[in-house]
Amino acid sequence: MRTAYSVDTVRTAERALMARLPEGALMQRAAAGLAVVCAELLGKVYGARVVLLVGSGDNGGDALYAGARLARRGAGVTAVLLDSERVHRVGLAAFLSAGGRVAESGERALAGADLVVDGIVGIGGRGGLRAAALPVVRAALESRAVVVSVDLPSGVDADTGQVAGEAVRADVTVTFGVYKPGLLVDPGREYAGAVRLVDIGLELGRGEGDLEALQHGDVARLLPEPTGESDKYRRGVVGIVAGSARYPGAAVLAVAGALRGGAGAVRYVGPAAGAVVSRFPETLVSEGAPGKAGRVQAWVAGPGLGDDASGLADVLGAEVPVLIDADGLRLADPEAVRGRAAPTLLTPHAGEAAALLGVAREEVEAERLAAVRELADRFSATVLLKGSTTLVAGGRGEGAGRLARVNSTGTAWLATAGSGDVLSGLCGSLLAAGLGALDAGSVGAYLHGLAARRVSGGAPVVAQDVAGGIAGAWGDVRHGL
Numbered sequence: 419m420r421t422a423y424s425v426d427t428v429r430t431a432e433r434a435l436m437a438r439l440p441e442g443a444l445m446q447r448a449a450a451g452l453a454v455v456c457a458e459l460l461g462k463v464y465g466a467r468v469v470l471l472v473g474s475g476d477n478g479g480d481a482l483y484a485g486a487r488l489a490r491r492g493a494g495v496t497a498v499l500l501d502s503e504r505v506h507r508v509g510l511a512a513f514l515s516a517g518g519r520v521a522e523s524g525e526r527a528l529a530g531a532d533l534v535v536d537g538i539v540g541i542g543g544r545g546g547l548r549a550a551a552l553p554v555v556r557a558a559l560e561s562r563a564v565v566v567s568v569d570l571p572s573g574v575d576a577d578t579g580q581v582a583g584e585a586v587r588a589d590v591t592v593t594f595g596v597y598k599p600g601l602l603v604d605p606g607r608e609y610a611g612a613v614r615l616v617d618i619g620l621e622l623g624r625g626e627g628d629l630e631a632l633q634h635g636d637v638a639r640l641l642p643e644p645t646g647e648s649d650k651y652r653r654g655v656v657g658i659v660a661g662s663a664r665y666p667g668a669a670v671l672a673v674a675g676a677l678r679g680g681a682g683a684v685r686y687v688g689p690a691a692g693a694v695v696s697r698f699p700e701t702l703v704s705e706g707a708p709g710k711a712g713r714v715q716a717w718v719a720g721p722g723l724g725d726d727a728s729g730l731a732d733v734l735g736a737e738v739p740v741l742i743d744a745d746g747l748r749l750a751d752p753e754a755v756r757g758r759a760a761p762t763l764l765t766p767h768a769g770e771a772a773a774l775l776g777v778a779r780e781e782v783e784a785e786r787l788a789a790v791r792e793l794a795d796r797f798s799a800t801v802l803l804k805g806s807t808t809l810v811a812g813g814r815g816e817g818a819g820r821l822a823r824v825n826s827t828g829t830a831w832l833a834t835a836g837s838g839d840v841l842s843g844l845c846g847s848l849l850a851a852g853l854g855a856l857d858a859g860s861v862g863a864y865l866h867g868l869a870a871r872r873v874s875g876g877a878p879v880v881a882q883d884v885a886g887g888i889a890g891a892w893g894d895v896r897h898g899l
C-alpha cells in the first residue's frame with residue numbers, strides 16, 4: 419500500500435521527530451537523499467552544471483544543502499535566490515563554503531544547466547507559483563536540463579493536487595518521509611513526474627493516512643478466489659440492469675466486464691437481452707422487472723438506460739450491494755440512495771459528478787479529492803470518481819472517514835466510449851463476489867487500468883479489448899508481475 423498523508427499530519431509527525439534529533443538532522447537526511455537522486459540522474463557529478471531554484475523557506479534549505487553536497491563532489495552549482503532577503507541562512511552559508519555560487523542572472527545560469535533543482539516551495543506553499551518565480555521557472559522548463567522537484571513540484575497543492583495557475587513540471591520529484599496526496603492526484607500527479615521517496619525516519623500509521631494507492635500485493639490479497647466448495651451461486655451472481663433499444667452496446671459491455679470480475683454468474687435484465695446473449699451466451703437473461711429476475715448478490719444499474727428509470731426503484735430497494743453508473747446516476751432518486759441499508763457504489767465521471775454536486779465540471783477536475791468526498795458524504799455511499807486519476811471515497815461503514823483511495827494503473831487511452839461500462843460490470847461482479855464497496859471499486863479500477871495498459875501497449879484501445887484484457891491483468895496481479 420502506498421499511503422499519502424496531509425500536510426498537517428506530516429508537520430505534527432516532523433515536530434515530534436525533530437524534538438528527538440539534533441537540530442538540522444532531518445533536513446540533512448532530506449538533503450542527502452535529494453543529492454543521491456540528483457547524482458544518479460547526472461551519472462557523472464564532477465563537472466556537471468547544476469542550478470538551484472531557491473525559495474524563502476526550508477524547501478530552499480533542502481536545495482542548498484543538497485547543492486553543497488554536489489558542489490563538494492565537483493559539480494558547478496549555482497543558486498538562483500528568489501528572494502535574497504529571505505533565504506535559509508545556514509543552508510546558504512554551507513552552500514557557499516562548499517564552493518557554490520549565487521547567480522547574478524537566473525536565466526543565464528539556466529541556459530547551460532544539466533540539472534535544475536526546484537526548491538522554490540514545498541509543503542508550506544499556498545496557491546500557485548507567485549509572479550516573481552515565473553520567469554526562472556519558464557526558463558528552467560525551456561532549458562534541456564532534467565528538472566528535480568524538492569518534496570513537491572512548486573505550485574502544486576500538497577493536500578489536493580490542485581494547480582492554481584502555473585507550477586513546475588518535474589521529471590522527478592524527491593519527496594521526504596511520506597507521500598503527499600498532491601503527488602498522487604491529478605493535476606498535481608502529472609507535474610510530479612517520477613516520484614522517489616526518501617526515508618527521513620518519519621513513522622506514521624496507515625490510520626493517520628489521507629489517501630492510499632493499492633499495489634499489486636494488496637490487490638492480490640483482495641481478489642476473490644473459488645475454493646473446492648464453490649459453485650456458481652456461492653461465487654455470487656451479479657445482476658446487470660443496463661442498455662436500451664437505443665444503447666444495446668452498453669449492456670453488452672457491462673456484461674463483458676461482469677463476466678471477468680469473479681462472480682459465478684451474470685444475470686442481465688433489460689431490453690438488450692438478444693444482443694447480450696448473441697455476444698455472451700453464458701449470460702442468464704430476462705426482460706421483466708429486476709425484482710422478478712431471481713436472486714443476485716449485487717446489482718449494477720445505469721449504463722445506457724437512456725431515460726428508462728423503470729428498473730431502478732427495484733434495484734435501489736434491494737438488500738444487496740448496488741452499483742449505480744451513467745444514466746442511473748441521473749435517474750436515481752437521491753433519497754432512495756441515501757436511505758439504503760446495503761452498500762452502494764456510485765461511479766460518476768467528472769461531468770456526472772459535477773451534475774450531482776451542482777457545480778461546473780472544471781471545478782470537479784481541479785479538486786477531485788474534495789469532490790469525491792463531498793459526494794460520498796451527500797449520498798452516504800461509496801463513490802468512485804473516474805478520470806485521469808480515479809478516486810474512491812467511502813461512505814458509511816467500511817472506508818468511512820477520511821482515508822480515500824487513488825488508482826495508479828490507468829492510461830489516457832481508457833478515455834474511449836464504453837470503457838466505463840466495462841468498469842461498472844467489473845466492479846459489480848467484485849461486489850457480488852463479496853468485496854466491500856471501497857475494495858470492489860478500487861480493485862476494479864486497478865484491474866481495469868492494468869488491462870487497458872496491457873492491451874494498449876501505447877496504441878488506441880476499444881472497450882471490448884479492455885474487457886478482454888482483464889483476465890491477463892488478474893493473472894499478472896496474482897503472480898506479482
Ligand SMILES: NC(=O)C1=CN([C@@H]2O[C@H](COP(=O)(O)OP(=O)(O)OC[C@H]3O[C@@H](n4cnc5c(N)ncnc54)[C@H](O)[C@@H]3O)[C@@H](O)[C@H]2O)[C@@H](O)CC1
Binds near residue numbers: 544
Ligand atoms: N519540517 C521539517 O522537518 C522538514 C522540512 N523539510 C522541507 O521543508 C519544506 C517545508 O518548509 P517550510 O515550512 O519552510 O515551507 P516551504 O519552504 O515549503 O514554503 C514556505 C515559504 O515559501 C513561501 N511561499 C508560500 N507559497 C508560495 C508560493 N505559492 N510561491 C512562492 N513562494 C511561496 C512562503 O512565503 C514561505 O517563505 C518541506 O516541503 C521540505 O522540503 C525537509 O527538510 C524535511 C524536514
Ligand SMILES: Nc1ncnc2c1ncn2[C@@H]1O[C@H](COP(=O)(O)OP(=O)(O)O)[C@@H](O)[C@H]1O
Binds near residue numbers: 832
Ligand atoms: N485521461 C484519462 N486517463 C486515464 N483514464 C481515463 C482518462 N479519461 C477517462 N479515463 C477512464 O476511462 C473510463 C471512461 O469511463 P466513462 O467516462 O464512464 O466512459 P463511457 O461512459 O464511455 O463508458 C473510466 O474508467 C475512466 O477512469
Ligand SMILES: [K+]
Binds near residue numbers: 540
Ligand atoms: K519544490
